[in-house]
Structure formats: C-alpha cells, structure tokens
Amino acid sequence: MIGGAWITEKKLMVLNEDAGSVELRQESLEVDTSSAINKYIIFEGHSVFSEIQLSSGNDIQSHSHAYRSLLRAAIQEFEDQDEDDKKIVALYELVWSFCEVLFVEHLPGGCVLPYLLELMRWHFPQPMDMLSEVLTAEEPSEHPDFWRCIVSLLLQGHIKESIAMLRVTPDGDELVGLLEQMPLLENFSGHSLSEFKISWSMWQDRCKQLYETANFVMDQSTEILEILCGQLDTFTKYKDLSQTWYHLMTSYLLYTNPTVSVMSLHHAATEMTSVFRDHLTPLDEVLLSAMEFDAHRVLTLCISLFQNSWWLAAHLADVLHHAKQLDGTELAAGCSIREYVLLNYASDLIFSEEFWSLGVDYFIECKQMGKGYLQLAIPRIPLESERKATRVYSACQKHGLMDLAGSVCKVMAAKARQAGSPGLSLIWSLQAKDLASVTAISEEILDSYIETGGFANLEFLDQLGSNKLLSNRLLFLGKYREFHNLVKAGELRGAADLLVSLVESKMGPPRFQITLLLDSLPLINGGPTGEIVMSSRQTYVLMKALEDMQIKKLLKEGDSQKVETIRLALVTNLASSLLEEPW
Amino acid sequence: AVVSTQSTGDKSKIIKRVAWAHPEFGQVLAMSTPQEITIWEFTADTGGTWTNRTTPSISEPRHLEINDVKFCPAYSGVVKTRNLELAYCTGQLDSGQGQLKILRCKDSHLLKDWEREKEVSWKETFTCLDWYVSPDESLIAIGTVDNSVRLYEYDSSKQDWSFLDTIAHPQNSKVYDVSFAPNPGRSFHTLAIAASYLQIKSFKIEGGRVVVMREQENRVCEEENRVQVWRLSWSCLGTSLCTTGDDGLLRMWKNSTKWECTRKVKWNGVEP
Numbered sequence: 014m015i016g017g018a019w020i021t022e023k024k025l026m027v028l029n030e031d032a033g034s035v036e037l038r039q040e041s042l043e044v045d046t047s048s049a050i051n052k053y054i055i056f057e058g059h060s061v062f063s064e065i066q067l068s069s070g071n072d073i074q075s076h077s078h079a080y081r082s083l084l085r086a087a088i089q090e091f092e093d094q095d096e097d098d099k100k101i102v103a104l105y106e107l108v109w110s111f112c113e114v115l116f117v118e119h120l121p122g123g124c125v126l127p128y129l130l131e132l133m134r135w136h137f138p139q140p141m142d143m144l145s146e147v148l149t150a151e152e153p154s155e156h157p158d159f160w161r162c163i164v165s166l167l168l169q170g171h172i173k174e175s176i177a178m179l180r181v182t183p184d185g186d187e188l189v190g191l192l193e194q195m196p197l198l199e200n201f202s203g204h205s206l207s208e209f210k211i212s213w214s215m216w217q218d219r220c221k222q223l224y225e226t227a228n229f230v231m232d233q234s235t236e237i238l239e240i241l242c243g244q245l246d247t248f249t250k251y252k253d254l255s256q257t258w259y260h261l262m263t264s265y266l267l268y269t270n271p272t273v274s275v276m277s278l279h280h281a282a283t284e285m286t287s288v289f290r291d292h293l294t295p296l297d298e299v300l301l302s303a304m305e306f307d308a309h310r311v312l313t314l315c316i317s318l319f320q321n322s323w324w325l326a327a328h329l330a331d332v333l334h335h336a337k338q339l340d341g342t343e344l345a346a347g348c349s350i351r352e353y354v355l356l357n358y359a360s361d362l363i364f365s366e367e368f369w370s371l372g373v374d375y376f377i378e379c380k381q382m383g384k385g386y387l388q389l390a391i392p393r394i395p396l397e398s399e400r401k402a403t404r405v406y407s408a409c410q411k412h413g414l415m416d417l418a419g420s421v422c423k424v425m426a427a428k429a430r431q432a433g434s435p436g437l438s439l440i441w442s443l444q445a446k447d448l449a450s451v452t453a454i455s456e457e458i459l460d461s462y463i464e465t466g467g468f469a470n471l472e473f474l475d476q477l478g479s480n481k482l483l484s485n486r487l488l489f490l491g492k493y494r495e496f497h498n499l500v501k502a503g504e505l506r507g508a509a510d511l512l513v514s515l516v517e518s519k520m521g522p523p524r525f526q527i528t529l530l531l532d533s534l535p536l537i538n539g540g541p542t543g544e545i546v547m548s549s550r551q552t553y554v555l556m557k558a559l560e561d562m563q564i565k566k567l568l569k570e571g572d573s574q575k576v577e578t579i580r581l582a583l584v585t586n587l588a589s590s591l592l593e594e595p596w
Numbered sequence: 597a598v599v600s601t602q603s604t605g606d607k608s609k610i611i612k613r614v615a616w617a618h619p620e621f622g623q624v625l626a627m628s629t630p631q632e633i634t635i636w637e638f639t640a641d642t643g644g645t646w647t648n649r650t651t652p653s654i655s656e657p658r659h660l661e662i663n664d665v666k667f668c669p670a671y672s673g674v675v676k677t678r679n680l681e682l683a684y685c686t687g688q689l690d691s692g693q694g695q696l697k698i699l700r701c702k703d704s705h706l707l708k709d710w711e712r713e714k715e716v717s718w719k720e721t722f723t724c725l726d727w728y729v730s731p732d733e734s735l736i737a738i739g740t741v742d743n744s745v746r747l748y749e750y751d752s753s754k755q756d757w758s759f760l761d762t763i764a765h766p767q768n769s770k771v772y773d774v775s776f777a778p779n780p781g782r783s784f785h786t787l788a789i790a791a792s793y794l795q796i797k798s799f800k801i802e803g804g805r806v807v808v809m810r811e812q813e814n815r816v817c818e819e820e821n822r823v824q825v826w827r828l829s830w831s832c833l834g835t836s837l838c839t840t841g842d843d844g845l846l847r848m849w850k851n852s853t854k855w856e857c858t859r860k861v862k863w864n865g866v867e868p
Contacts, residue, residue, distance in 0.1 A: 015861075017838045017846045019831045025838060027846060027861060040861055042848070345813055345853070347782060360833055385781025386833055392619070392670065393832045420620060420670070427622035430705070432640035453705050 021364035021393065042321075043361075048098045050091040052367070054105075057083040058328055059371045066378055070335030077117045077332050081109055085135070105325045107136060108299055111259075112311060112329060115275055115303045116338045122206045123274040127198055129263040130170050137260060140165040144174060154181050160233040165254045167240055168264035172197065184234035187227065191220055191241060198271060210272055217242065217268075243269040249288055258285040259300060279304035308338040312350055327358035327375070352379045356386060363390045373408050384414070391417050396425060399437075406444070419445045426450055435461075436473045439487070443480050455486035459493075459525055489520040493529075500535065505546045509536045513551045516558045526562055527572060530555060530579050537586040549590040556583050617667040621680055621704050630661040633684060635707050649707035654699065660686040664724040668734075680704050681713070685738055687721025694722035696738060696748065698757065714757045716748065728776040728785060733801075735760070737787055739771030745789060747806060761806040763787070763797060773827050778834035784809060788837055790825035796837075796855055813854060820847060820857035 016028040023043040029036050046055065061079045068076075084106040088099060114120070114128045134141075143162045150156045159178070166175045176192050179185045196212040220241045229235050239247040248255075248265050255261035262285040266273050273281065282304050286297055293301070295318045302310040312333070315326045330351040333339050341349045348356070356379050362372030376383040376390070391409065396402040402425045409418035422445030429438035435458050442450040458471075474481070474491050481491045492515055499508035515521065516529050533555055536546050547555075559579060562568050568576060610629060617624035623638035625646070632655040636646045656662055668681035680701040687694040698714040701707060724739040734750035736757070749760040769792035777786040789795040798810040824842035831837070836858075837849040846861040 015840050015844055015846050016827060017840060017861075018829050019836075019838065022831050022833050022835060025846075025848070040846075042859070357835075360835065364832075382780050382782075385779070389778045389780055389833050423620040427620055428640075431622040431638060457705070 022360050023364070046322075046361075046365070046368075048091075048095045050087050050094050050098050050102060053087050053091065054083060054102060054324060055362070055368055055371065057087075058324060059374065062328060062331060062378075063374060065331060065335060073332060073335045074117055074119060077109075077113045077336075080328060080332070081106065081113065084109060101319070101322070103136070104296070104319075107132075108296075108303075108315065108325060109329065111300050111303050112333070115278070115306065116308060116333055117336045120275060122272070123276070124198060124206070124272050125275045125278060126263070126266055126271050126273055129259075130267065133260050133263050134169050134171075137169070137256060139254075139256075140169050140171060144171075144178075147178075153178075160236075161251075161254065163233075163237065164240065164251050167237070168248075168251070168254060168260070168267075170197075170264075170267050179237070182234065183230040184227075187223060188234060188237055188241075191216075191223065191238075194219075195241075206272060213271060240268060252288060258282070258289045258297070261285050261288060306338075308333045309340075309342075309350060312354060316354065323354055323358035323361060326354040330354045331378075348379070348381045352381055352383075355379050356382060359383075360386070360390070363387075363394065369394055370404065370408055373412065377412050387412075387414060388417060392420060392424075396421065396428075399425070419447070423447055423450070426454075430454065430457075436471060440473060443477065443483065443487075446483070448484055451484040452486045455484060455490045456522055458490060459486070459522060463525070463528055485520050486522070489515065493521070496532070505536055505544070509533075509547045509551060512536070513547070513554050517554055523565075526558060527568065527575065530559055531575060534579065534582055537582045545586070545590050545593050547586055547590060549587055549594060552583055552587045552590060556580075556587070559583070612663070613665050615666050615682075617680060618670045620670070624667075624680075624707065626665050626667060626682060628662045628665040628684065631655055631658070633662060633665055633682075635682075635710075637707055650710065654684075654710055656686055660688050660693065660695065662686050663722060666725055666727055669727050669729055680707070682710065683725060683727060683736055685722035685725045687723060687741065692720055692741075694718045694720050694738075694740065696722060696725065696736065698736075716757065716759070718746065723771055724773045724790075726774045726776050726787075728779075730779070735776075735785070737763075737774045737776065739774045739789070739791075741770050743769055743771070743791075745771060745774055745787070749801070760801065760804065763799060763806045763808065769793075772825065775828040775830055777830050777837075778832065780833065786814075786834070788828045788830065788839075790828050790839065792824050793821045794825045794828075794839055794849075794855075813851065815854040816849070817854060817856045820860075 014030040016030070017040075018026050018028070020026055020039070023041060025040045025042070027038050027040050029038075046052070058080070061076055061083065064079075065073070065076050084102060087102050088106065091099065110128075110132050114125055114132075118128065120128065140162070143158055143165060147153050147156045147159055147162050153159060156162075163175050163178050166178070172192055172195060176189050179188050179192070182188075194216055196209060196216055198209065201209045201212075220238065224235075224238050224242055227235070227238065229238075236247055236250075243265070245265065248261060252261055255264060259282070262281050265285070266281060270277075270281075279301065282301055286293060286301070295314060299311055299314045299318060302314060312326055312330050315329065316323075319325055330339070334341075334349075334351040339349070339351060341351075344350055344353055346353050355375050359372045359375035359379070362368040362375065365372070372390075373387065376387045379386070391405065391414070394405055396405065402421055406418050406421045409415070409421060422441045426438045426441035426445060426447065429435070429441060435454050439451060439454045439458075442454060471490075471494055474494055477487075477491070481488050492511060496508055496511045496515065499505075499511060512529060512533055516526065519526075521529070533547070537552075559576065563576070611627055612630060613628045615626045615628075617626070625636045625638075627634050627636065632653040633650070634648050634653045635650045637649050638644065638646050663685055665682065665684040668683070682699045682701070683696065684699075685694065685696050694717070696714075696716040696718075697712060699710040700713045702709045702711060718740070721741040722738050723741055726737050728735040728737070736748045738746045738748070740746060744762045746762050747760040748757050750757050771789055771791050773790035775788045777788065779785065784798050784800045786796060786798045789797065794816050796814040796816060797808055798814055799806045799808045801807070823845075825839045826842065827840045829838045835850065837855075839847050839849065841847060844862065847857050848859040848861075849855050850858045
C-alpha cells in the first residue's frame with residue numbers, strides 16, 4: 014500500500030506500508046538550485062526585477078541590458094562551476110539577446126547586424142582562440158589551421174585581423190586591397206543609411222569583378238573571395254566553423270545584406286536552419302518565433318525548453334510586458350501569461366530556505382492572483398526559528414497581509430506554549446493581538462504558580478510596557494509579580510498597598526483570591542521587623558474578601574485550615590493596627 | 597515520535613484516518629478507528645510526548661463505522677473561528693445509513709470538551725469528506741457509496757448546515773476520497789474525486805444549485821486513468837495533485853490543457 018503527502022509544492026513524502034511495517038521516503042520534483050551560479054542569477058535577477066517595478070517599466074531597454082550583463086557576468090565569474098548549469102545560463106543569454114534585439118532594443122536605422130555580430134563573437138570565441146594559436150606558432154602561415162582561421166575571422170567580421178593574416182599570403186595584396194575598402198557600419202556614423210548601401214553595393218561589385226578576372230595561386234584565396242562575394246555554397250562548406258545556423262545566418266548577412274532590418278530576419282533565418290539539420294530543435298523554434306515577433310509563443314516555448322526552471326520565462330515575460338509586446342490576454346489558467354510565469358517562478362522560490370523572501374516579492378507583483386497564492390503559501394513556510402518567524406511576520410506586514418502576519422504569531426505562540434515556554438507564547442500572542450490567548454496563557458501562568466509556588470522566567474513582563482493593558486489577566490500578572498518584587502526588596506508598605514488593591518480590584522481569577530490572601534500573611538502582625546505594615550482599613554478589606562469567598566463558595570474543602578490561619582492573622586493585625594492608628 | 601501503540605489485533609482498533617489541525621492550535625492530531633476518535637496533542641517538554649486529550653474519546657455505536665475525520669481548515673491562512681471544529685462521517689454498508697457530525701471544541705488549549713454542533717443523516721453510507729472554508733462560505737463535500745458526492749453548506753444567518761446539492765456521478769463506484777483544491781482566489785471550486793477512476797470537477801454555486809464548469813479543462817488523460825483511485829492529495833498551492841491507485845503506484849498530475857500524469861512512483865523509486 015502506497016501513500017503520499019505534499020511537503021512543499023515540489024516535494025512529496027511517499028509512504029509505503031508492507032506487511033505491517035511502514036517506511037517513508039522523500040520524493041522531490043525540485044531542480045537543484047543550490048549551485049553558486051544559480052544563486053547568483055536568482056538574487057541579481059530579483060534586484061533588476063524590483064528596479065523595473067519601481068520605475069514602472071520606464072527605460073525598459075536599460076533594464077534588459079542589466080539582465081544581459083548579469084547573465085554574462087555569471088558565466089564569466091563562475092567559470093569553474095558546474096558545466097550543466099553554465100550551459101543553461103549561456104542558453105538564457107542567447108535567448109535573451111535575440112529577444113532583446115527583436116522586441117526591446119532601439120536599433121539605429123533598424124539595422125540588426127552589428128548587434129548580431131557582437132552576440133556571435135561573445136558566444137563563439139573560437140576564431141580569436143584559433144588566431145592566438147596560429148600566431149604563436151613558429152611559422153604561422155604553415156600552421157594547418159591557417160586558412161580556416163582566416164575564414165572564421167571573416168565570418169565574424171574581424172576584418173583587421175584577417176587583413177593582417179592575408180598579407181603574408183601569395184595572393185594577399187589583392188584581397189587585402191579589397192578588404193581595406195570594405196564599408197563597415199561602425200565606421201559609417203554621420204552618414205545616412207542609403208549612402209552606406211550605395212557604397213557597399215559598389216564595393217561588392219568590385220569583389221565580383223575581381224572574381225571574374227582573378228588568377229590566384231592558391232585555391233583558398235578564391236574561397237576567401239567567394240565569401241566576400243556572398244556565395245552561399247562556400248559559407249555552407251564552412252558551416253562547421255559557424256557551428257549553428259544563427260551564426261551562419263549572421264555571417265552570410267554580413268556579406269550579402271549588412272543593413273538587414275529586424276523585420277527581414279525571419280526570412281533569412283528560415284533559409285539557414287535547413288543547412289544544419291532537417292528538423293527544428295526547441296531552441297530553433299524559440300528563436301524563430303522571436304523573429305516572427307510572436308512574444309506569446311516565445312514564452313510558451315521557453316517554458317517547455319527550460320523544463321523545470323522558470324527563471325528565464327519569468328524575467329523575460331516581465332520585460333516583454335513592460336516593452337508592451339504582450340497583449341495581456343487571459344490564459345485558461347485565469348491570468349495573463351506574464352502573471353502565469355511569475356506565479357510559477359515565485360512558487361519555486363517561496364518554499365526554499367534561501368529565496369522565500371524573494372518569492373514573496375514576485376507574488377506581490379502578480380496583481381490578480383499573487384495575494385491569493387501568498388495566502389496559501391505563507392502558512393506552509395516552515396517557522397523553525399524565532400528569527401525566521403520574525404522575518405516572515407515582517408514580510409507579511411510590509412505587504413499589508415495583516416491576517417497572515419497575525420497567523421504567523423499565533424502559530425509561534427502555540428508552538429511556544431506546547432514547548433513549555435508560556436512567556437514566549439505570551440509575547441507572540443500579544444503581537445498577534447490575540448486577547449483570548451493572552452488571557453488564557455496569563456491564567457495558565459497563574460495556575461502553575463498555585464501549583465508550584467513559583468514563577469519561572471517572567472522578566473519579559475518588564476518589557477511589555479503598555480501592552481499589558483490589553484488584558485486584565487495580564488495586567489494582574491504584572492502587578493502580582495511587582496508585589497513579589499516589592500516584598501523581596503523589603504518595601505513592605507508598598508507591597509501591602511499593592512496587595513490590597515489587587516484584592517479589592519478583583520482583577521485576577523476568582524480562585525486566585527485565596528492565594529493573595531495567603532500572600533498577605535508575611536505582611537501581617539508586623540512582619541519580620543515587628544512593624545505594623547497594614548492599616549486597619551486594609552485589614553478590613555482583606556477580611557471582607559475572605560468572607561466573600563466563603564459566601565460565594567469559592568473555597569475548596571482542603572482550604573479550611575488556610576482560612577483559619579488567615580482569619581486569625583487578620584484579626585490580630587486589626588487589633589494591632591487599631592492600637593497604633595490615631596483616632 | 598510514536599503517538600500510541602496498540603497491537604491487539606482487534607479490527608475495531610485499526611487506525612483508519614488521521615487529520616492535522618491548523619498549526620495555530622499547535623501540533624494537534626485527530627486519529628480515527630472504526631469506533632472512536634481521539635485527539636492528541638504534542639508537548640515538546642521532557643523530550644516530546646503525544647498526549648491523548650479526549651478521555652472519554654468521541655465514539656460511535658457498534659453498528660456504525662467512522663470512515664473519515666477532518667478538522668476545519670484555515671481559509672488562506674486565517675483560521676475562521678477561534679474554536680476548533682471537527683467533522684467526521686460514518687456509515688455502514690449493510691444498513692445503508694450514513695451520518696455527518698460536526699463537533700466544536702470549547703477550549704482549544706485543553707482540547708477536552710467536544711460538543712456536538714450538527715448532525716446530519718442520510719440513507720446511504722458516507723465514505724469520506726472534505727471541508728472548504730472561506731470568509732464568504734463554508735462547504736463540506738461527502739463521498740457516498742451510491743456513486744455520488746453530496747455537498748452541504750453553512751448558512752451563517754441561520755447558523756446551521758444544510759444540504760445543498762449532489763455533484764458528480766462516477767459510474768458504478770464507491771467514492772473513496774474527496775479533496776477540495778487550495779483556492780488562490782478563483783471564483784470557482786475544484787474538487788478531486790477518487791473513485792473507480794480519477795475525476796476532477798470545477799463548479800460554482802448559483803441559485804442554491806451546483807453548476808459544473810470547465811469540463812474541457814478538467815478532462816483527465818485517459819491512458820493513465822484506468823485504475824481505481826484510493827487517496828488524493830493536493831499540493832500546497834493546488835498546482836499538482838497526487839493520487840494513489842490500486843496498482844500500487846503513486847501518480848502526480850498537472851493541468852495544462854487537461855490533467856496529465858507527469859510522474860509515476862513505485863515504492864522502490866523505480867519509475868515503471
């Protein structure tokens with residue numbers, strides 16, 4: 014027989030019963046987010062997210078850059094970390110970059126190529142690595158990778174470096190001549206786009222003319238020229254240097270249509286994907302959907318691509334929302350897609366020891382169902398320590414979840430009570446403004462005094478201040494303790510005054526009156542110094558109280574001895590005090 | 597921590613159901629055997645012990661069996677009433693009688709006195725129950741032996757419970773377990789029903805009747821749903837459901853366009 018019960022949203026306790034013996038085991042659906050790189054992006058991501066909400070999504074472009082920076086920083090800083098985690102973060106950065114340039118970035122002239130080139134150079138550092146390797150060889154031009162290196166540099170638009178390498182080749186002069194004249198967008202600021210296009214067309218015409226007439230010594234030189242002329246076959250031949258279709262696409266565009274706009278990217282992409290394989294991977298689908306400006310689909314695909322991790326979907330959805338790329342349609346789940354992914358991300362965080370407070374912040378930003386989920390989640394956050402409980406309490410207060418804040422206090426109060434710490438229980442009950450509990454616990458403390466004859470640990474009462482006024486019983490407890498302190502300090506008159514006022518006020522539980530009366534015994538008949546401490550009026554008060562108790566039958570059977578002792582002492586004190594007092 | 601050990605071999609003493617009270621009352625547990633319910637409290641001093649607070653226990657006559665017991669839950673972290681409430685249901689297959697009883701504890705610190713607040717009878721055995729509580733409404737869903745789930749509602753103006761409506765008619769089957777999904781503020785209820793197969797029903801209450809809705813979204817993937825379901829458990833936020841089935845497997849379910857089984861667990865951890 015098998016059974017299960019949930020611990021958190023992703024952890025389950027599985028129980029197996031077999032022939033009378035029962036075993037328990039935890040089953041977890043959680044993805045391990047304990048690696049340093051994950052913690053980094055979770056915390057940093059939260060900072061950027063909070064900033065965006067505070068600035069109401071203004072200047073969303075720079076916030077998107079901030080996300081990219083943190084992802085890049087994570088990949089660089091945690092170099093020696095878990096490989097799998099790093100790969101995923103690199104994938105986040107790639108998807109993010111494409112989405113940024115397509116949905117968020119303001120591109121001068123709409124030209125997307127400079128952005129893509131930078132992206133490819135960052136993700137594929139192999140050309141520069143190859144360059145260092147070749148240059149450090151004794152005879153670079155003899156190095157087996159020499160020509161491949163030049164091609165890979167050209168594919169990433171590293172023109173200067175390619176020129177330097179080509180100079181030492183036999184056909185170098187002509188090729189270098191062309192390359193030196195190649196118009197580059199980064200050098201063309203201050204001129205209009207159409208001027209650039211004209212220059213560039215003229216340049217490529219010259220390349221094609223050279224191709225017709227050239228008579229190169231080396232075949233590789235011809236291939237270089239084919240690249241400059243934008244011949245697809247040569248690009249395809251060197252696809253292994255590109256490694257991916259989007260790199261190939263970027264390289265090809267550099268030599269066919271460098272002013273390509275964001276809008277035409279999808280068309281260029283679909284040609285390239287088939288070069289590498291005959292089917293599309295999930296990642297391919299994400300990038301292509303982005304190029305079609307289908308933000309909704311991008312997010313849906315990200316959810317399934319990054320199976321158990323909602324980091325990317327959540328932060329990306331938020332940015333897309335603020336960039337006004339999502340239309341806010343309601344899903345079957347009953348909320349917008351932005352809220353859907355944020356809720357899922359927050360659900361992962363809320364039950365984690367390290368990130369629960371971040372989870373609260375994300376839930377709060379889900380205006381439709383966030384508070385509802387918090388109401389369900391917060392009671393399930395384990396409150397293992399006073400400190401944690403205080404933090405959860407503060408978080409609830411900060412966000413106006415007063416009922417939940419009160420609930421946290423009540424849970425802690427119950428815990429303390431069951432752990433045998435009535436004082437602590439009292440403090441939490443006061444914080445919860447739970448009068449019924451405050452009164453009940455005060456009475457329990459008083460009852461235990463009757464039983465054990467002593468108080469344990471009531472120093473906290475001194476710090477309660479005006480809180481004591483919340484409950485009569487608590488006030489009584491405080492004053493009763495004050496009475497004991499006065500007796501201990503030898504201030505017997507003050508103690509007597511207080512005691513009598515307590516008896517008169519009937520503030521304490523009815524069954525406690527007898528204890529108060531017993532407490533008067535040391536103060537009667539002159540006490541230890543023989544001095545009369547209690548006046549006749551005060552003695553009358555106590556005698557009346559004793560009589561009241563007998564009339565109302567508040568006394569127990571075993572108390573008759575006590576009653577006699579008290580009565581005798583009071584009568585004696587009355588006589589002595591009357592003798593002393595002036596008429 | 598061991599609560600109590602009884603190995604008398606007496607069938608009437610088998611522990612059938614266990615329910616936790618809300619932590620605002622501390623660690624309090626209700627245990628039910630076919631004939632009686634006992635309430636236990638955990639005290640952490642002296643190493644920690646569980647003490648039976650209900651002496652005498654809440655009990656039923658021999659011809660009735662206690663089938664399920666549940667404490668009144670919190671609504672969204674807020675315990676609805678200061679007092680503890682407990683509901684349990686009884687039934688007897690042969691005689692066909694069923695009863696729902698709701699008890700209230702007068703002193704939640706002592707846990708001793710449980711007074712009967714409401715008693716409802718029906719002609720069929722009640723097999724299982726679950727509460728749903730919110731500031732606006734209180735409901736109890738009860739599974740029966742005659743293939744249906746009966747819904748009872750609390751009327752705060754009359755301060756009384758009454759029968760509302762019947763929902764769901766699983767074919768030819770006894771209902772073994774019912775469970776309301778945690779509600780993060782949706783305008784409808786969702787109830788999971790364990791019977792000869794898993795059923796999920798979302799509904800609203802309109803004009804004193806139950807109106808079932810979202811039937812498309814609540815379809816359950818058929819392939820994995822051919823097994824008798826014994827017990828249900830919703831995750832804290834209600835995004836996943838776990839069921840235990842007659843084939844000895846634990847299944848986890850999630851809803852995207854319909855309810856799909858995302859994972860199966862066998863005891864030794866090997867996924868079949």
